[in-house]
Amino acid sequence: MTQQHQLGLFKSAFESLTREMAVNLRRAAFSSIVREARDFSVALADRRGAIVAQAECIPIMTAGVAIALQHALAELDVDALTEDDAILYNDPYKGGQHLQDIYLFNPIFLDGSLVGFAATTAHHVDVGGAYAGLSADATEIYQEGLRLPVSTFSLSRDWGERGFVRRIIEANVRVPDLVIGDLEAQLAANRIAQQRFAEIAARYGLDPTLAAMDELQDYAERRFRSAIRAIPDGEYRAADFVDGSPWGAGDIPVEVVLTVAGDEIVVDLRGSGPQVVGNVNCPYASTVSAVQSAIRCMISDTDIPFNEGCNRPITVLTEYGSILNPAPPAAVRARLTPASRVFNVVVSAMGQAVPEAAVATGFDTTTAFAISHLAATGDYQVVVEILGGGWGGCQAHDGADALDNPISNCANAPIESLETDYSHFAITEYSLVESSGGDGEHRGGLGIRRVYEALADGVQIAGYADRHRSGAPGLAGGEPGAVGRFRLTRADGRVEPITAVFSGTLDRGDRIEVLTGGGGGIGDPGSRSARARESDTTDGYAKEHQR
Numbered sequence: 213m214t215q216q217h218q219l220g221l222f223k224s225a226f227e228s229l230t231r232e233m234a235v236n237l238r239r240a241a242f243s244s245i246v247r248e249a250r251d252f253s254v255a256l257a258d259r260r261g262a263i264v265a266q267a268e269c270i271p272i273m274t275a276g277v278a279i280a281l282q283h284a285l286a287e288l289d290v291d292a293l294t295e296d297d298a299i300l301y302n303d304p305y306k307g308g309q310h311l312q313d314i315y316l317f318n319p320i321f322l323d324g325s326l327v328g329f330a331a332t333t334a335h336h337v338d339v340g341g342a343y344a345g346l347s348a349d350a351t352e353i354y355q356e357g358l359r360l361p362v363s364t365f366s367l368s369r370d371w372g373e374r375g376f377v378r379r380i381i382e383a384n385v386r387v388p389d390l391v392i393g394d395l396e397a398q399l400a401a402n403r404i405a406q407q408r409f410a411e412i413a414a415r416y417g418l419d420p421t422l423a424a425m426d427e428l429q430d431y432a433e434r435r436f437r438s439a440i441r442a443i444p445d446g447e448y449r450a451a452d453f454v455d456g457s458p459w460g461a462g463d464i465p466v467e468v469v470l471t472v473a474g475d476e477i478v479v480d481l482r483g484s485g486p487q488v489v490g491n492v493n494c495p496y497a498s499t500v501s502a503v504q505s506a507i508r509c510m511i512s513d514t515d516i517p518f519n520e521g522c523n524r525p526i527t528v529l530t531e532y533g534s535i536l537n538p539a540p541p542a543a544v545r546a547r548l549t550p551a552s553r554v555f556n557v558v559v560s561a562m563g564q565a566v567p568e569a570a571v572a573t574g575f576d577t578t579t580a581f582a583i584s585h586l587a588a589t590g591d592y593q594v595v596v597e598i599l600g601g602g603w604g605g606c607q608a609h610d611g612a613d614a615l616d617n618p619i620s621n622c623a624n625a626p627i628e629s630l631e632t633d634y635s636h637f638a639i640t641e642y643s644l645v646e647s648s649g650g651d652g653e654h655r656g657g658l659g660i661r662r663v664y665e666a667l668a669d670g671v672q673i674a675g676y677a678d679r680h681r682s683g684a685p686g687l688a689g690g691e692p693g694a695v696g697r698f699r700l701t702r703a704d705g706r707v708e709p710i711t712a713v714f715s716g717t718l719d720r721g722d723r724i725e726v727l728t729g730g731g732g733g734i735g736d737p738g739s740r741s742a743r744a745r746e747s748d749t750t751d752g753y754a755k756e757h758q759r
Contacts, residue, residue, distance in 0.1 A: 219428065222412075225416075226424075226428070230254050242393030245625070249622040250269065251334065252334035253333050253334075257277070257278065258328050264519050272551060274501075276498065280309075283307025293319045296368050298318050300377065301314070304353065313333050315332070315333045317330070317331050318405075322418055327422060330406055332401050334394050335596075340384045344586075344672055349491075354541060356545050357384075386594055387592050390594070431521065436522045437525050440525055442512055443566055445472050448472070448565050449470070449561060453465050454466060455682075457681070461488050464488065464492075465483065466536070466550060477527070479529065487539065488535060491545040499554055504523055552619060556573050571604050571687070572686050572733060574617060575600075575603075575693055577601065577617065577729070578617065578676075580597070580677070582674045583597075583636070583671060585672065586672075602649045602656050603731045604693075604732045605649075605652050606654060610655045635668075637666055643660065645658055645659045645660060647754050650693040652686055653734060653740050657730060659728035679696055686733045688735050690737070693729050693731045696727055700724050701723045702721075703721030
């Protein structure tokens with residue numbers, strides 16, 4: 213067997229391991245946001261914390277796993293780790309993202325030696341804080357929930373029913389069964405990784421397996437550098453903004469100067485705006501993850517094994533104290549909003565360098581919505597929804613409809629599943645928003661409308677979004693997509709507009725409409741084919757008068 217064929221076997225084995233982790237985590241999960249929306253990621257890392265393989269899950273989480281694990285290893289005595297240890301943390305200022313994304317790392321030992329780590333992260337439905345599910349009004353991280361510092365704990369001592377770590381978490385969250393259940397699912401996924409890695413090493417030998425972990429990263433780096441060399445050298449600029457009006461901050465710029473030089477890319481985001489006294493700040497790890505995800509989307513070589521080797525040619529520069537690298541104790545719950553703008557500007561800048569790959573901007577906004585209820589028994593029901601909108605049109609076809617933004621990639625939870633599990637609300641409408649995609653030779657994708665009706669008094673709601681004042685911009689003459697909206701209709705018919713960041717209460721019969729925007733169109737609308745226009749109207753995507 214040639215060395216190349218052997219490396220291919222290891223690549224397939226490692227990727228199969230991570231896919232099995234992902235399947236097991238999802239099937240074992242308790243909460244709808246993990247089980248149905250699939251808001252989690254998994255990876256296999258080497259003993260230095262570099263990612264060797266990852267499943268296709270949430271891009272911003274997956275790209276950030278190495279940053280989180282390497283931060284943790286820098287603070288810990290790695291030589292003191294044992295097979296009974298695990299690392300559990302969520303600190304956004306120590307390599308984490310936001311408090312809801314809890315990382316769990318389990319060391320992998322073979323023959324008494326540390327050889328790697330099984331890594332999982334999942335979005336937990338509640339981590340405490342001022343409001344159930346999410347704290348939309350938080351102005352500092354202390355209001356957002358339980359903050360777990362980087363530390364190890366003993367599974368046998370600290371995680372049983374009376375274990376200290378487990379009890380601390382249970383005592384600080386509103387739905388301990390869901391949170392502990394999802395953490396158990398993460399543990400189960402990591403145990404599968406440990407087991408499968410041992411099987412790979414037993415089959416091919418430990419030394420060849422460890423060598424393959426290094427070589428796969430070097431191989432990916434070589435391929436990635438080759439793909440960068442195919443991009444014309446130069447300096448490319450792009451800008452977008454986050455609507456900071458909910459925090460009195462006006463439009464917060466997100467600006468990039470992207471420099472391609474040979475086989476390296478420098479992404480300079482230091483022109484972006486300052487951090488905000490609100491929950492919309494983006495920790496450095498999330499910013500880097502968004503950059504990595506955007507560049508990976510835009511390179512021409514689509515068959516590269518995406519591991520840590522792909523990140524070596526990329527340098528990301530930010531200003532400390534900015535919205536893209538905030539100083540503590542800034543709140544960070546809505547960090548995906550500015551991270552999405554980072555993705556947008558990097559894709560836009562890369563589109564200037566490789567025009568054939570240019571795409572219009574999508575709605576690309578996390579529309580997060582929590583709907584919760586405290587029953588008379590003292591038990592909470594907490595649901596968090598992550599809702600997508602329309603993607604931007606590209607040069608080959610229209611933008612996709614009703615998808616979460618590319619760096620989030622969550623699925624929409626089925627109505628049947630939610631209404632089976634929860635009794636405090638019903639979903640009375642779930643539809644595409646007609647004509648919400650920007651017009652163009654290829655139109656933007658459509659947003660969605662989802663309407664929730666309270667089935668009890670005192671149902672708590674909270675949410676946040678962006679692009680409620682101006683839609684996703686079009687490209688090359690394409691028109692912008694429609695904006696999003698929240699709207700509350702009381703049981704007596706009174707309509708109450710809601711801002712893009714809100715919290716409140718519903719009583720029985722009250723309804724809240726969550727509407728997401730569409731993607732921008734690409735190309736002159738006059739160039740759209742008559743057949744496409746007819747199809748738009750026939751299929752209900754566009755109004756008759758737009759033909």
